[in-house]
Amino acid sequence: MTVEEAFAMMEDAEKTKEDNTVFCEIDAETRKITVPETYKILGVESDEDSERVYFRAPRIVGDKIDLATLGLRINYQNANSQKDSYPVDDLTVENEFITFSWLLSRKAVAYKGAVKFIVCAVRIGDNAEISNEWNTTLASAEVLEGLEVDLSGIPDEEGKDLLEALIAQSQVKLMEVGEATEEAKRSAERADTAADSAGHAADAANNAAEEARRALEELKGNIGIDDNVVSENKTYSSKKIEEMVAVQLLTDAVLKNEIKTITADVQYQNGVLTITENEARFSGAFIQNIPVKKNTDYYISFKSKRTSNNGGGVVIYGSTPEDSDDKIIDDKRSILNYSGIFNTGEYEIIKVTFYCSTPATEAPNTCTFQNIILIEGENATPYVKNVKDVVKEVAKANKRIETLETDTDVSEKTVTFEMAAERAGVESGDSLAIAFGKLAKYCVDLKDHAFADPVNNLLGTDATLPLAATQGKALDEKITESNGNLVYTQQFIxxxxxxxxxxxxxxxxxxxxxxxxxxxxxxxxxxxxxxxxxxxxxxxxxxxxxxxxxxxxxxxxxxxxxxxxxxxxxxxxxxxxxxxxxxxxxxxxxxxxxxxxxx
Structure with missing residues (x-):
């Protein structure tokens, strides 16, 4: 199977999954949540982030309240009567409806029995008080009995080293894929003069993807720790791999042991950095004294969430041995799920600050960061989780290479497009299909009078002709006169x-x-x-x-x-x-x- 065939199969599978999504339907009048058979069973005791429940509701409810502009959450009570809330982070508007989902946490399904839940929509005003709140009535579903195993008998260090080894080995292979894919992209940009080089880069990306797949398979059965002997069927400790690779600057060890706080409660566990404010306005966490090269590009990326409207991003500060005062290099403090490049300039030391700040008028904020990467070089490839993502990236690179090789002259190319549903301006970044769709909508909406001379009096009878702008004053005078007569007449009623x-x-x-x-x-x-x-x-x-x-x-x-x-x-x-x-x-x-x- 070729990379293109694999990519096509995955796209078809994802589309089929979207078409077959089953929703819990919300009735805006009765506030009732109809739970389909698919979700009558939520899972088994102690499941964690392994099942997702999808919801669909009318966008406009109650007194013309637009749910798409409110913050949504799932309030639930597990079978042991413990209550909690899940903030919705994937709301999508589909015509007159909104859709969103609930990823079931361990707490929600911690006990067998009935789990009760509602959907709550809230708008917070400028004074930090709730200005609108809309709730559904109570719904419920079952959690089945399971069996939780006590892992306390496994030595901490052994389990820790094994986990770190698995993560580090995967990172090494996936970084190789990122480098190969990036090389393919750079080669594509030079396709007019170096098509052969781009082809070699694509082959390298394919080979790296296959190597990553094999490496992940090997990790299942060939587990061993040996930092002294190079072997194809042994994994290495995270420390050894970091020494060999020497690119990831924000390792698990750094994030766990060197993080410092700014008026916040900070925890790093299972690859997730959680920051919770304990004072409003300015909170966060930072890692300082990170050595870097002068005038060098570095790539940083992360996935993030927040419970307020601010924070969830980072700020990069720079300093020198001679001047320890921090200077801002890159400010992305409120940008979620960021990936980008910054240049160190004259600085040899940087500080990375993870922000979780909110205005004093809002409730305390909680921000989470995961998949944090900081490496040297222009690595514009997004974070890759598994082989499926690797194949996608490689296929995209191949398609771009083919396009650049064959479509260098677009003067004779045709554009297939659909007319836009509403008039909108053409924006930077629009594809040709989108731009032509917008232009087509404007052309269709133009009426005959757009091409006719305007009538400069109030006596015309042809409804297809436009009225001259100067007649606005005449109309205003007529209206004023009529209003005066109306006031006079009203006195006699x-x-x-x-x-x-x-x-x-x-x-x-x-x-x-x-x-x-x-x-x-x-x-x-x-x-x-x-x-x-x-x-x-x-x-x-x-x-x-x-x-x-x-x-x-x-x-x-x-x-x-x-x-x-x-x-x-x-x-x-x-x-x-x-x-x-x-x-x-x-x-x-x-x-x-x-x-x-x-x-």
Missing amino acids: PEIAKNNIITDLLNININGVMNEPYMYPGSVATEDASTLKNSPIKTGAFYTYREVFFIPNQGIVGNTYGKTIIRLTEAYPVSGRIWTNVYNTDLNDWTGWKSITPV
Whole structure:
């Protein structure tokens, strides 16, 4: 089987796995988690990080809360009633849903019986208090009975040396793969002048991958410790391998014994560096006095997690024997899962600080770092865990080599792409397929009016033509005028009139000016009519509704000479009685109050 065939098989297997993923479905209305048969059994007592439960939920829940913007965690209680929480670190948005998973720790499945759990989503505000929290109802699954073996009878040093030997031997082989793969990549960049060299580098990468596979198989049955005799079927202690390789500067021994803390609790165990703040704002751990070469590139990489929004990265400081003050060389203090290159410049000594800092307004942070590598040289190959990853990297290198060898002229090449779902700008780093997909979306969304001259008036009837920008002012003036008319009209509705209390019933404008407050409809409401002016009722209670009407002379609209009518619709003491009083500008006098009493 060729490397390409192996790569294709692995890609197909991974795609099939993704398509067949079974989810615990979360109902946003009932808050219920439906646990499928696949997850009814979570595992066996004392399993650790060997089973994963997948969840799917609507992205928008409750009062338009977007779960994709909240921090998710799984709150659980094991069969021994011990409670803990698992922070979700793999949330993915898929259209209107989100998916995430729960990696089952030893604590979750430590005891046989029922494990209860919920999904909790939380948003922390600027004042370090919870501003939103959304929870599911309780779900449960079973843990089966197992059998835990007591390993205390194995001598500590023997077990320690054996473990270190296995890890170190694997590191040596995988570093060889990284070097060979990197050489293949560099050769690919020079493919126009050194295609043969690139081919040799690819062969070397393939050979290194095969050697790594054989080495891992040998580690299963050919275990032995011998630092004095070079042998093909013996593994060496970690100390001996470090002496032979002399590249990994942050070994397990260094991380375990030379780490120093900054207002934090630090633990290094099983290859994982855990830092927990005990004071807010500035916490972490560091390793100092690491000797390096001047003006030399070094490669650092790690995988990391954090429980807050800061930290989880590193800062590299440099110093010289003459000047011990630390100077920042590379600052990646809040970048998770980092891999990159820095140059030592004039410095001969460096300090690596692992940061776990948070603002004082947030809860204490916990950061974990693993797969930590610090080596000399430009090793841009990501951390390799097993042979499967090695084959992937080699296959990728081979494909890049083939592309550079055959596709040096792209002037006649075609691009296959899918149109983007939404308009978005072309960004640096976009592939041609992505860029063309974005451009296609813009072209499709362009309407006919994008290519037509705009209409510079408000009289056009063709809906396909755009309106000139200068017409915005004209529209604004029309809207302002309409709003003014609307305000004037609203003054005459009963809802407004009930709050317009009138005490002088003849206090009006007799020239037909209607847009004054004292001309609006209003209410007369009093228990003592003697307090009113120009009222037809002089004593006792009087409740009535007043309206004003103007009739211009000779039927000419806008004439300020005419007749003004005041009409009262009485509610009490005589319900339904109508009072009228008319002012005639020709006579300059009122007719006096006249009434019509209902039968």
